[in-house]
Each structure stands twice: as structure tokens, then as C-alpha cells.
Amino acid sequence: MDSIEFQTRAMALVQDGSLGYDQKLRQLATLATEAIPYPKISAECREALDKRVICDMFEGHAPYAPRYVLPNYEKAIQNGLQYLELPAPTDLDDALSFLQIMYTHVPSVTTYPVYLGDLDKVLAPFVTDAISDDELDIKLRRFWIGIDRMLPDAFVHVDLGPHDSRITRSIFRVERSLRQAVPNITLKVDPDITPDSLIEDGVRTVFETGKPHFVNHPMMVRDHGEGYASVSCYNSLKIGGGAHTLVRLNLKEAALRHTGSADDFLATTLPHFAELTAELTEARIRSLVEEQQFFNTHWLAAEGLVDINLFSAMFGIYGLAECVNLLMAYEGHEEARYGHDAAANALSIRITERIAEIVANRPMPYCAGGNDRCYLHSQSGIDLDDNVTAGTRIPVGDEPPMLEHIATCAPHHHLFPSGVSDIFHVDETAVRNPDAMVDIIRGAFVSGMRDFTFNLDSNEFVRITGYLVRKSDLAAIADHGASRHTSDHLAAGSENAYHLTQRAVKRVGCREQNPR
Amino acid sequence: MNRIPVNQVTTGLVADVINFSTVDGPGNRFVVFMQGCNFDCVACHNPQTIPGHAPVEGHHPVRVEIDDLVAQIRRAAPFIRGITVSGGEATQQPAFLHALFTAIKADPDLSRLTCFVDSNGACNQATWDYFAPVMDGAMLDLKCFDSTIHKAMTGHSNEQVLASIAHLQKIGLLYEVRLLLLAGTNDDPALLCKTAEWFAGLDPNMRLKIIGFRSHGARPQTPPLIEPTSEALHVAADLFNTVARFTIQVV
Numbered sequence: 001m002d003s004i005e006f007q008t009r010a011m012a013l014v015q016d017g018s019l020g021y022d023q024k025l026r027q028l029a030t031l032a033t034e035a036i037p038y039p040k041i042s043a044e045c046r047e048a049l050d051k052r053v054i055c056d057m058f059e060g061h062a063p064y065a066p067r068y069v070l071p072n073y074e075k076a077i078q079n080g081l082q083y084l085e086l087p088a089p090t091d092l093d094d095a096l097s098f099l100q101i102m103y104t105h106v107p108s109v110t111t112y113p114v115y116l117g118d119l120d121k122v123l124a125p126f127v128t129d130a131i132s133d134d135e136l137d138i139k140l141r142r143f144w145i146g147i148d149r150m151l152p153d154a155f156v157h158v159d160l161g162p163h164d165s166r167i168t169r170s171i172f173r174v175e176r177s178l179r180q181a182v183p184n185i186t187l188k189v190d191p192d193i194t195p196d197s198l199i200e201d202g203v204r205t206v207f208e209t210g211k212p213h214f215v216n217h218p219m220m221v222r223d224h225g226e227g228y229a230s231v232s233c234y235n236s237l238k239i240g241g242g243a244h245t246l247v248r249l250n251l252k253e254a255a256l257r258h259t260g261s262a263d264d265f266l267a268t269t270l271p272h273f274a275e276l277t278a279e280l281t282e283a284r285i286r287s288l289v290e291e292q293q294f295f296n297t298h299w300l301a302a303e304g305l306v307d308i309n310l311f312s313a314m315f316g317i318y319g320l321a322e323c324v325n326l327l328m329a330y331e332g333h334e335e336a337r338y339g340h341d342a343a344a345n346a347l348s349i350r351i352t353e354r355i356a357e358i359v360a361n362r363p364m365p366y367c368a369g370g371n372d373r374c375y376l377h378s379q380s381g382i383d384l385d386d387n388v389t390a391g392t393r394i395p396v397g398d399e400p401p402m403l404e405h406i407a408t409c410a411p412h413h414h415l416f417p418s419g420v421s422d423i424f425h426v427d428e429t430a431v432r433n434p435d436a437m438v439d440i441i442r443g444a445f446v447s448g449m450r451d452f453t454f455n456l457d458s459n460e461f462v463r464i465t466g467y468l469v470r471k472s473d474l475a476a477i478a479d480h481g482a483s484r485h486t487s488d489h490l491a492a493g494s495e496n497a498y499h500l501t502q503r504a505v506k507r508v509g510c511r512e513q514n515p516r
Numbered sequence: 517m518n519r520i521p522v523n524q525v526t527t528g529l530v531a532d533v534i535n536f537s538t539v540d541g542p543g544n545r546f547v548v549f550m551q552g553c554n555f556d557c558v559a560c561h562n563p564q565t566i567p568g569h570a571p572v573e574g575h576h577p578v579r580v581e582i583d584d585l586v587a588q589i590r591r592a593a594p595f596i597r598g599i600t601v602s603g604g605e606a607t608q609q610p611a612f613l614h615a616l617f618t619a620i621k622a623d624p625d626l627s628r629l630t631c632f633v634d635s636n637g638a639c640n641q642a643t644w645d646y647f648a649p650v651m652d653g654a655m656l657d658l659k660c661f662d663s664t665i666h667k668a669m670t671g672h673s674n675e676q677v678l679a680s681i682a683h684l685q686k687i688g689l690l691y692e693v694r695l696l697l698l699a700g701t702n703d704d705p706a707l708l709c710k711t712a713e714w715f716a717g718l719d720p721n722m723r724l725k726i727i728g729f730r731s732h733g734a735r736p737q738t739p740p741l742i743e744p745t746s747e748a749l750h751v752a753a754d755l756f757n758t759v760a761r762f763t764i765q766v767v
Contacts, residue, residue, distance in 0.1 A: 401535065401536070402535075402536055403535040403536060403591065403592055403595065406595075407591075426538075429538050429539050430538040432538075432539075432765065432767065433538040433539065433542075433543070433544075435542060435543040435544075435597070436536075436537075436538035436543050436544035436545075436597075437538075437544075438543070439543045439544035439595055439596055439597050440536070440544055440595050442594070442595075443544075443594035443595030443596070444595070446594040447594055447595075
């Protein structure tokens with residue numbers, strides 16, 4: 001970027017009437033890092049990046065904080081924080097205040113914390129029998145309003161479960177009464193531990209607010225151990241760790257650069273672009289760890305609340321649907337579509353299994369959290385994506401009925417330890433029968449789904465890729481150009497491109513940062 | 517292993533099948549819609565299932581093998597709480613229904629699924645007793661407690677329907693009763709009160725579903741049938757609740 005372009009973009013930002021002061025400040029910071037030279041990569045990698053065959057998610061040129069940071073809040077609350085001069089809290093009010101302060105000091109790529117803790121566990125020591133449910137609701141409600149107003153970004157994420165808890169029940173009540181976009185919520189579900197009544201409480205909360213999303217706890221524990229959380233939108237990572245970066249490979253673009261058979265794609269073209277993705281990932285990790293020295297300088301690391309050994313990086317893929325359809329066409333099967341054709345579905349599995357194999361064979365520095373490998377991730381899109389389907393999803397509007405939809409998607413899920421994002425759509429008759437959704441969620445997990453999210457037709461809330469926006473906020477941006485939620489602006493960009501609110505299934509890519 | 521005696525019927529005439537339904541009984545259910553009905557209701561939303569009515573484009577009743585149906589149910593099984601046989605009128609093909617339920621109950625992978633019947637109630641007690649060993653519950657429609665109005669609405673009197681409700685209640689297999697209300701036809705407060713008193717005599721906690729007629733999908737009638745307002749449905753529900761503590765859902 002030359003200085004003229006820098007000035008033009010900076011000027012456009014400071015004069016953008018649709019952005020609040022804080023939003024301008026944060027976007028200017030991102031712009032500034034784009035004026036710094038990019039980490040050293042090969043010419044071939046550079047070209048793939050410029051052509052967006054691979055994509056760095058516009059994280060900036062010099063990463064100075066990991067993309068996703070999952071502080072160990074339980075440890076923080078036990079030990080207190082030296083850096084913030086906060087002693088360990090002794091009661092619930094102290095604990096909520098402690099967390100609220102701490103949150104504002106936790107970095108991430110969004111500039112807001114993407115993980116607020118497994119709050120049922122973090123707060124458990126303070127919620128004694130002396131506190132009634134009504135008192136708990138009042139305190140959590142106040143805390144919840146604070147989160148939405150001070151951290152106005154729908155990637156901010158709370159985890160709950162798999163055990164039942166008064167805190168979880170209270171949070172669901174508060175959620176239903178407040179109907180805020182922030183925070184995003186995950187309910188961890190263990191079929192043997194989580195009672196139907198808690199899943200049902202979650203389902204009823206989804207009907208009101210589009211949250212929580214449900215994750216397959218035993219599957220996550222197999223991949224990460226007990227100390228994991230789902231953060232931002234559908235990113236499952238280790239608590240006390242996180243992801244240094246996320247680089248994603250556009251499988252559609254890779255297929256467009258391929259000639260020949262599907263076998264040949266798996267043998268040559270795919271490994272080629274996967275290695276360029278890995279090269280870019282490695283360069284960005286080294287920049288963060290070795291050049292910017294995050295882990296040697298940040299207080300979370302100094303106080304043992306994050307540990308570099310619990311970090312890895314995310315190897316994202318998207319555009320599987322288009323990739324499959326292109327390869328099927330190259331082989332003379334123009335009509336065979338992912339999600340509708342057995343041969344196309346079988347090819348899709350061969351592709352993701354091949355990618356998993358490549359990632360498992362590519363050592364990555366500073367990724368001890370993933371056994372020195374990246375975590376494979378089915379990436380759910382950003383708002384600039386055009387005519388390419390998120391992750392391993394079936395294209396919007398082309399989804400088969402739910403049973404076939406699950407049967408197509410589920411076989412991929414075990415390959416993606418850091419998350420998959422399929423969204424299922426239900427009509428409003430389900431509202432009168434939340435048990436039916438409990439049945440479907442349980443079935444989805446038996447079928448090997450890693451996580452399950454559904455959108456309700458008539459809901460005010462629309463889940464974009466994992467984060468939520470209110471339709472009324474989108475309408476407000478269209479009408480007056482302003483919203484206090486950063487993520488709403490991302491969604492508005494997507495809405496213009498994808499018309500998500502008019503779609504049978506409501507979803508679009510998200511703009512994780514503010515690309516030009 | 518104890519072999520459950522099976523009848524010889526291996527196929528049924530089926531109008532349609534859906535893998536997932538949230539509106540045909542408890543939880544998520546696999547639903548089989550049987551072809552054929554012994555009523556001819558003015559408010560029917562699936563008149564193509566009634567013999568003698570004009571076929572609907574794209575609607576082709578098919579003779580389905582029970583084995584094939586069980587295979588379809590097996591695929592949906594992880595996601596469902598049970599199956600419901602609806603219609604048309606499910607009880608018009610009793611041997612098929614019995615054989616299907618028997619096959620479900622005899623299959624170790626499927627035996628946890630509950631087997632429900634959605635019926636107009638126009639069948640005899642012997643048929644219910646025939647189903648009873650393999651059926652987990654029945655959902656019955658009562659079009660009207662007044663037999664004259666019932667006949668005008670369905671073409672038949674309601675004695676058998678009332679007897680079915682009472683009998684299923686007695687043998688513990690009545691899951692719920694559905695009341696389809698048409699404004700000005702079967703929603704007279706005094707009539708509803710009498711209905712409620714009769715229900716209360718059977719079971720004061722009976723599970724009731726009050727459903728407002730919706731003209732979409734039904735055949736045009738002269739004079740036209742009238743949709744009740746949402747408010748009227750809730751007034752009806754309140755009226756039922758003054759009689760007994762029913763469990764009422766308004767749809």
C-alpha cells in the first residue's frame with residue numbers, strides 16, 4: 001500500500017458516518033498494520049494470496065496478538081490478577097465485576113474478547129444456596145447488559161454445560177428476556193450427562209434469540225481434552241490456549257486452476273495449494289511469536305493464563321461444494337451436485353479426508369496444542385465471498401430436507417477439530433414442540449455431527465456464520481447507516497451481497513475484519 | 517426369542533411419508549399418511565386421500581412394502597421419538613398398521629420408538645383392542661360433540677368417535693383429542709361447554725388441542741367456511757379451562 005492509498009483509506013474511515021468513534025479507532029488500527037511490510041513469503045504464496053486462492057482473513061500484516069485467545073478464567077478468578085491489580089473475588093458481585101474488567105483487557109483479532117469463559121463453571125464457587133434464583137437473574141441480567149453494551153461484537157462468546165446448573169438456567173432466562181445479539185453462546189451437550197430438560201431450555205432460548213449453538217461434547221473431548229471451548233463463531237480451541245491465526249484455502253479457486261481428473265486433483269493440485277496455505281500460516285505464526293513476541297510480552301502469558309503450548313493455528317477450507325461440483329463436471333457429470341448426488345457426496349469425503357491427511361503430515365511451529373499440527377477448520381465465510389459456499393456447507397437455498405442434509409454433512413465433522421458450521425433451518429411449527437428439536441439434536445450427535453445450529457424462520461435474530469444479528473439492526477443500517485454492534489456492519493455487507501433475510505436459510509459470510 | 521405373531525399383510529396404500537414432523541405427536545416423528553378415508557370432511561386439507569375426490573397433481577398413492585418403510589424409519593431413527601400413522605384414515609388399513617407397529621416393536625434398534633395413530637375415531641372398539649398391544653397412543657379428532665353438526669361436517673354421525681375416545685381413555689391409550697373449530701359451525705359456547713363436561717367426566721386432565729380451521733388447502737365450500745380468530749380460539753380454551761384443568765394447546 002502506498003502512502004496515497006493509505007491516506008485515502010484512512011480519510012474514508014474517519015469520515016464514514018456509519019461508524020461510531022470506537023469503530024473508527026479499531027479499523028484505523030487494522031489499517032495501520034497494513035502499512036507494515038507483510039511477513040516474508042514465497043512469490044508463489046504471494047500470488048495465491050493476491051488471487052485469493054488462499055486467504056489470510058485480512059488479519060493485518062503484522063499480527064501482534066493471536067487471532068483467538070482463550071484465557072483460563074477459572075485460574076484467574078482463583079489467583080487474582082497482578083497486572084490489573086485485582087485480588088481474587090470473594091463473592092458473586094466481586095466475581096462479575098472482576099470478569100467485566102478482565103474482559104476489556106483480553107485481545108483477539110476482533111479487538112474484543114472472543115471467549116468470556118465457561119461461565120457455569122467459572123461462577124459456580126460464588127453461587128451458593130444463599131443466593132435465590134431471582135437474585136441470580138437480577139445480577140446476571142445486569143452483567144449481561146454490560147457485556148452487550150461494552151463488548152458490542154457478536155463474536156464475543158460464552159460457553160455452558162454439559163452439566164446442568166442453576167447458572168446456565170438463569171443465563172437462558174436472562175437471554176430470553178433481554179434478546180440481545182451479544183454474547184454468542186454454546187451449550188456443550190454430552191448425551192449421557194446433559195438432561196433433556198436442559199437441551200430443551202436451550203432450544204426454547206434458540207426460538208427467542210437464535211442462541212445457544214449445541215456442540216457434541218464427547219467428540220470435542222476426544223479431540224481437545226476436557227479443557228476446550230467453542231469461541232467466536234464455531235471455533236473450538238483449548239482453554240488457556242487458542243489459535244495464532246487462521247488461513248483458509250478456497251477449494252473452488254483451487255479446482256478452477258485444475259485440469260484433469262478428481263484423482264489428479266487429490267494427488268497434485270490440492271497438496272500444492274494446501275502447502276501454500278501452510279506456508280502462509282507458518283509465516284504469520286513466526287511473525288506473531290518471534291517478531292512481535294506476543295508470548296514474551298503479554299500479561300496473560302506472564303501470569304500463566306495463556307500458555308503457548310496450548311495454542312495451534314487453524315487451517316481453514318471453504319468452497320467444498322463448488323470444488324466437488326467442478327470436479328464432477330470435469331469428469332463428465334455436470335448434473336451431479338454436492339448434497340444431492342451420491343457420487344458427489346462420496347467425492348466430497350475423499351477431498352476432506354485428503355486435506356486432513358495433508359494437514360496431519362505438515363508440522364507447524366508453536367502449535368503444541370495441536371500436536372505440532374494445525375487444526376483443520378471448516379471456515380464459514382466472510383462477507384467478501386462471492387459465489388462460493390462457506391466451509392463444507394451445501395449452497396444456500398439448495399439444501400435437501402434435513403435428514404438428507406445431516407447425512408451429507410455429518411461424515412465431514414469428525415475431520416474438523418476446530419469446528420464446522422452447518423446451519424439447519426426449521427419452520428415455526430417447531431416452536432410448539434421443542435422436544436422435537438431435542439430429538440434432532442441428539443440424533444445429529446449420534447450421527448457424528450460436531451455441532452448443531454438451527455435458525456428459526458420467523459426469528460428476529462439471524463445467525464450469520466455463528467454470530468448473530470437482529471434483523472431490525474440490519475434494517476437500521478440500511479435506513480440510517482449506523483449500528484452500535486461492529487458485527488452488524490459486517491453482516492450488512494453480507495446482506496447486500498446475499499440477501500440473507502430473504503433466503504430460505506439465513507446465513508451469509510462475515511467480515512471478520514474490515515477489508516477494503 | 518419370543519416371536520410375536522404377525523399377520524399376513526405386507527403392504528399398505530400410502531399417500532405420503534415424511535421423515536421429520538414436529539406436529540404429529542410428542543417430539544420429532546416419522547409420519548406415514550395412509551390413502552383412503554371413511555369420512556368426507558368439509559374442512560379436509562388432504563381431500564386427495566378421500567376416495568372419489570379429484571387427484572392432486574403430483575399426488576400418487578403407492579403400495580408400500582412394510583420392509584421398505586421400516587428401512588426408511590431405520591434411517592430416521594436416531595432423530596425421532598416415534599412414528600405416527602395418519603391419513604387419510606389410518607384405521608382403515610388395520611392389518612397393515614398392526615403389522616408395521618409389530619415390526620417396529622420386534623426390531624431391537626427400533627423398539628424404543630413410540631407408535632402413535634392419528635385418527636378420526638370412526639372405527640370400532642375391536643380395532644383399538646387389536647392395536648393396543650403394539651400401539652403407544654392415539655390422537656383423535658372430534659369434529660363436533662353434536663351429532664347433527666358432526667354429520668353435516670363429516671357425512672357421518674359421531675357415536676363411534678365418542679365411543680373410541682371413551683374406550684381409548686379407559687385403556688390408557690388416549691394421547692390427546694383435537695378439536696378443529698370453524699367459526700359459526702361448531703364453536704357455540706354452550707356446545708363447547710357440553711363437550712368440556714363430557715371430557716371432564718372421562719379425564720379432567722385430558723390433553724386437548726384446539727385448532728383453528730385454516731382455509732388454505734381446503735376445498736372451497738358454499739357458503740364458505742370461516743376461520744376463527746386467534747382470540748376466539750383462546751376464548752374457547754379459557755371456556756374449557758373453567759370446566760376442568762385440561763392441558764390445552766391452541767394452534
